[in-house]
Amino acid sequence: AQSVTQLGSHVSVSEGALVLLRCNYSSSVPPYLFWYVQYPNQGLQLLLKYTTGATLVKGINGFEAEFKKSETSFHLTKPSAHMSDAAEYFCAVSVSRAAGNKLTFGGGTRVLVKP
Amino acid sequence: EAGVTQFPSHSVIEKGQTVTLRCDPISGHDNLYWYRRVMGKEIKFLLHFVKESKQDESGMPNNRFLAERTGGTYSTLKVQPAELEDSGVYFCASSPAGANTIYFGEGSWLTVV
Numbered sequence: 001a002q003s004v005t006q007l008g009s010h011v012s013v014s015e016g017a018l019v020l021l022r023c024n025y026s027s028s029v030p031p032y033l034f035w036y037v038q039y040p041n042q043g044l045q046l047l048l049k050y051t052t053g054a055t056l057v058k059g060i061n062g063f064e065a066e067f068k069k070s071e072t073s074f075h076l077t078k079p080s081a082h083m084s085d086a087a088e089y090f091c092a093v094s095v096s097r098a099a100g101n102k103l104t105f106g107g108g109t110r111v112l113v114k115p
Numbered sequence: 116e117a118g119v120t121q122f123p124s125h126s127v128i129e130k131g132q133t134v135t136l137r138c139d140p141i142s143g144h145d146n147l148y149w150y151r152r153v154m155g156k157e158i159k160f161l162l163h164f165v166k167e168s169k170q171d172e173s174g175m176p177n178n179r180f181l182a183e184r185t186g187g188t189y190s191t192l193k194v195q196p197a198e199l200e201d202s203g204v205y206f207c208a209s210s211p212a213g214a215n216t217i218y219f220g221e222g223s224w225l226t227v228v
Contacts (some may be wrong), residue, residue: 032215043119043221044158044206051215090158094215101215102171103150105158 002027002093006106014114019078021109023065023091026072032094032101033074035065038108039087047089050074061085086113117141119220121207127226133195136223140189140209146170147190148210148217149182153203161205164190165212197227 007022025031035047048059055067061084065076074091088110094101120139128134140147149161161180162172166187175182179198184190194201204224210217 034216036219044208044219046216046218049216092158101210101217102148102160102163103158103217104160105150107157 002031002095002104004091004093004104004106006089006091006109008109009107010110010112012112012114013081015083016080019063019076019081019085019111021076021089021091021111023074023076023106024072025074025091025093027093027095029095033065033067034092034094034103035059035063035074035076036090036092037087038090044090047076081111081113083113083115086111119207119209119218121205121220121223123223124221125224125226127228128197130199130227131196133193134197134225136192136194136205136207136225138190138192138207138220140207141218143211144209144218145187145212146210146214146217147184148208149190149192150206150208150219151203152206153200156203158206161192194225197225199227201225202227 003026005024033050036044048057050057050067058064063078088108090108091106092103122137147164152158160174163170164184167184181193204222206222208217208219
């Protein structure tokens with residue numbers, strides 16, 4: 001079975017500062033890794049994903065994440081926070097290769113951006 | 116192209132009543148999933164359809180929950196009778212066959228009072 005741990009349920013950053021959201025996973029097989037974002041009163045939107053290949057993955061809205069197998073991590077970063085980044089972010093892992101993908105989510109990290 | 120749509124967006128019902136949530140996946144997507152997030156907890160997998168067949172229903176909490184997918188198109192999730200602990204957000208998602216990305220709807224917010 002796989003699991004995901006997101007360190008910090010709430011993160012507060014100043015506008016223009018670095019955003020760093022931590023995600024560690026456990027999986028017995030090579031994982032697929034995802035970051036989703038939920039803006040207020042909206043659904044889950046895919047930010048980026050890692051499946052195979054390059055370990056540094058770029059996503060939408062200036063976010064990127066790096067898969068580090070040795071550390072079982074997939075931390076999400078953005079160099080400069082914007083007010084519109086205020087949302088809840090979810091890290092997820094999938095290991096199913098057959099009929100579809102079953103996601104296991106972390107607990108989520110709510111980001112507050114201060115002006 | 117329309118995304119995953121869910122109805123109702125919000126529902127408030129009394130304990131013991133029945134609620135039916137509907138999900139329309141993206142057209143052509145064989146895979147349909149239900150997830151939910153109860154207050155303060157993680158988003159948890161409920162079940163997975165491939166076309167009209169239940170592929171995996173290991174996350175269904177108990178027999179008060181019944182999911183169907185008529186003709187491999189839309190899906191319904193019925194909760195009968197609803198309990199207070201069923202309150203939360205129910206997400207539907209879909210993906211094409213063989214794809215590794217699933218697309219979520221906006222969720223159905225259920226409050227049981």
